[in-house]
Amino acid sequence: xxxxxxxxxxxxxxxxxxxxxxxxxxxxxxxxxxxxxxxxxxxxxxxxxxxxxxxxxxxxxxxxxxxxxxxxxxxxxxxxxxxxxxxxxxxxxxxxxxxxxxxxxxxxxxxxxxxxxxxxxxxxxxxxxxxxxxxxxxxxxxxxxxxxxxxxxxxxxxxxxxxxxxxxxxxxxxxxxxxxxxxxxxxxxxxxxxxxxxxxxxxxxxxxxxxxxxxxxxxxxxxxxxxxxxxxxxxxxxxxxxxxxxxxxxxxxxxxxxxxxxxxxxxxxxxxxxxxxxxxxxxxxxxxxxxxxxxxxxxxxxxxxxxxxxxxxxxxxxxxxxxxxxxxxxxxxxxxxxxxxxxxxx
Amino acid sequence: xxxxxxxxxxxxxxxxxxxxxxxxxxxxxxxxxxxxxxxxxxxxxxxxxxxxxxxxxxxxxxxxxxxxxxxxxxxxxxxxxxxxxxxxxxxxxxxxxxxxxxxxxxxxxxxxxxxxxxxxxxxxxxxxxxxxxxxxxxxxxxxxxxxxxxxxxxxxxxxxxxxxxxxxxxxxxxxxxxxxxxxxxxxxxxxxxxxxxxxxxxxxxxxxxxxxxxxxxxxxxxxxxxxxxxxxxxxxxxxxxxxxxxxxxxxxxxxxxxxxxx
Numbered sequence: 001x002x003x004x005x006x007x008x009x010x011x012x013x014x015x016x017x018x019x020x021x022x023x024x025x026x027x028x029x030x031x032x033x034x035x036x037x038x039x040x041x042x043x044x045x046x047x048x049x050x051x052x053x054x055x056x057x058x059x060x061x062x063x064x065x066x067x068x069x070x071x072x073x074x075x076x077x078x079x080x081x082x083x084x085x086x087x088x089x090x091x092x093x094x095x096x097x098x099x100x101x102x103x104x105x106x107x108x109x110x111x112x113x114x115x116x117x118x119x120x121x122x123x124x125x126x127x128x129x130x131x132x133x134x135x136x137x138x139x140x141x142x143x144x145x146x147x148x149x150x151x152x153x154x155x156x157x158x159x160x161x162x163x164x165x166x167x168x169x170x171x172x173x174x175x176x177x178x179x180x181x182x183x184x185x186x187x188x189x190x191x192x193x194x195x196x197x198x199x200x201x202x203x204x205x206x207x208x209x210x211x212x213x214x215x216x217x218x219x220x221x222x223x224x225x226x227x228x229x230x231x232x233x234x235x236x237x238x239x240x241x242x243x244x245x246x247x248x249x250x251x252x253x254x255x256x257x258x259x260x261x262x263x264x265x266x267x268x269x270x271x272x273x274x275x276x277x278x279x280x281x282x283x284x285x286x287x288x289x290x291x292x293x294x295x296x297x298x299x300x301x302x303x304x305x306x307x308x309x310x311x312x313x314x315x316x317x318x319x320x321x322x323x324x325x326x327x328x329x330x331x332x333x334x335x336x337x338x339x340x341x342x343x344x345x346x
Numbered sequence: 347x348x349x350x351x352x353x354x355x356x357x358x359x360x361x362x363x364x365x366x367x368x369x370x371x372x373x374x375x376x377x378x379x380x381x382x383x384x385x386x387x388x389x390x391x392x393x394x395x396x397x398x399x400x401x402x403x404x405x406x407x408x409x410x411x412x413x414x415x416x417x418x419x420x421x422x423x424x425x426x427x428x429x430x431x432x433x434x435x436x437x438x439x440x441x442x443x444x445x446x447x448x449x450x451x452x453x454x455x456x457x458x459x460x461x462x463x464x465x466x467x468x469x470x471x472x473x474x475x476x477x478x479x480x481x482x483x484x485x486x487x488x489x490x491x492x493x494x495x496x497x498x499x500x501x502x503x504x505x506x507x508x509x510x511x512x513x514x515x516x517x518x519x520x521x522x523x524x525x526x527x528x529x530x531x532x533x534x535x536x537x538x539x540x541x542x543x544x545x546x547x548x549x550x551x552x553x554x555x556x557x558x559x560x561x562x563x564x565x566x567x568x569x570x571x572x573x574x575x576x577x578x579x580x581x582x583x584x585x586x587x588x589x590x591x592x593x594x595x596x597x598x599x600x601x602x603x604x605x606x607x608x
Contacts, residue, residue: 203496213494216481217481220482259486307357312359319359
């Protein structure tokens with residue numbers, strides 16, 4: 001598995017101040033740079049600021065964001081929500097109680113919005129007051145990666161799910177997670193990955209949950225590097241971000257994990273923009289670090305060389321000749337050494 | 347040892363490195379045929395003992411398709427385990443041949459069990475020391491970053507356990523058993539100890555390791571010295587085999603995926 005090691009590049013200077021990026025399937029997505037939200041295209045490095053998202057004293061800072069196609073939503077510390085369109089249009093949405101921690105939005109008719117805040121989980125149609133689902137400390141929420149799959153959310157370390165056409169319910173069979181868990185994602189095959197801050201990654205599929213991956217201590221008294229994000233890509237791939245070991249990649253639904261680290265190993269956030277594995281041109285993985293974003297994109301592998309039977313036969317003969325010549329040479333050297341020893345002893 | 351490898355194999359006409367085995371088989375045969383070279387037979391045969399089981403192992407792994415690595419179907423897992431056991435059986439058979447066919451005085455292979463508190467203490471103590479050092483080193487340096495719990499559960503754990511424990515014991519028979527014994531017939535014990543460790547490291551360059559794992563070669567040589575010293579000290583390869591099995595399982599569980607994803 002030739003993973004990502006040397007394929008990470010520093011993002012252009014125009015994106016150096018980005019501190020948060022939303023995962024999305026398009027070529028651009030919503031991001032926060034210098035405290036203001038805007039549309040960010042990793043391919044060009046362009047960040048187009050949306051001035052109306054500049055925080056006011058009453059709104060508090062931007063704390064969360066989500067994107068789905070040309071639609072985006074940003075949340076302020078006061079609970080204020082703002083709809084942001086890629087054409088620059090914005091609209092204020094009904095606020096939620098508490099400090100928003102995570103958002104998920106999905107275009108459609110109607111578009112749906114789910115917010116996990118410090119007061120609980122809120123869900124409803126975009127533009128309408130959101131209905132409280134459960135009280136508690138909401139930490140994560142994710143939209144279904146394809147139609148027919150569930151919405152997922154974490155409140156007080158418990159998983160909640162929303163199936164199409166149904167109501168929110170507790171996730172069947174899901175274990176009690178660390179209440180601070182924020183890394184949650186869903187693969188397009190319907191399996192779910194949750195990573196606790198202590199380094200344990202859980203994999204759930206059809207109500208059956210099992211430990212999937214454990215991050216090890218950094219070394220010495222360093223402790224386990226905190227897991228900061230999970231980002232799914234397609235049916236089987238996901239990237240795991242850590243504050244110390246960089247990123248890790250599973251290409252096979254959590255069965256195996258590989259180092260896929262950029263130059264800076266302290267990753268504060270991670271997002272996939274466009275399908276990274278599935279289609280061409282490939283999408284991007286954006287890893288945010290203290291020295292700016294790093295970008296990763298899969299590249300086509302070179303085609304294997306083709307050899308003619310004649311050249312293969314020639315190499316086989318050459319290999320045999322070198323092997324026999326080597327053996328003959330060593331035998332002669334041994335024989336010469338033995339002859340000299342005999343001569344010395346005589 | 348590296349001589350046949352200087353002629354590269356870009357078209358993969360010899361993926362199992364049979365040329366290494368053929369090379370040492372030819373040299374060993376020459377020492378048997380030419381009377382004046384008989385003194386070199388043990389060393390040449392010991393080098394053949396290193397390469398022939400290895401070629402067979404690679405051939406068995408590749409039989410029916412590429413080796414699965416960490417992503418394994420049940421068939422691939424079973425094939426891994428079978429190849430590991432076959433390597434062990436071949437190494438043991440060649441060690442027995444080495445023991446009975448080399449001229450007197452017979453070399454000390456140190457394969458037989460010699461239960462003693464010193465051997466047990468060294469096996470457990472050095473294994474714990476190995477794990478402690480490995481965990482103290484920064485994870486990214488040696489690729490120790492996480493444990494893929496899912497792929498190490500159930501039948502996969504048994505298959506990998508059998509495959510890697512077998513190959514670890516086979517390597518102890520080959521290097522600390524046969525090779526060290528052959529070298530000790532011609533060199534002082536400490537020279538033989540260093541030489542076998544260097545050959546242990548060179549073998550890992552010459553044979554299976556490529557790319558990022560090359561950085562492990564100095565560690566491999568150091569481990570060769572430690573395991574050789576433990577073997578000489580206890581007059582048995584068993585403590586070294588125990589430590590090697592622990593190291594091998596640790597390597598597979600926590601390092602291989604990190605290194606090869608780099």
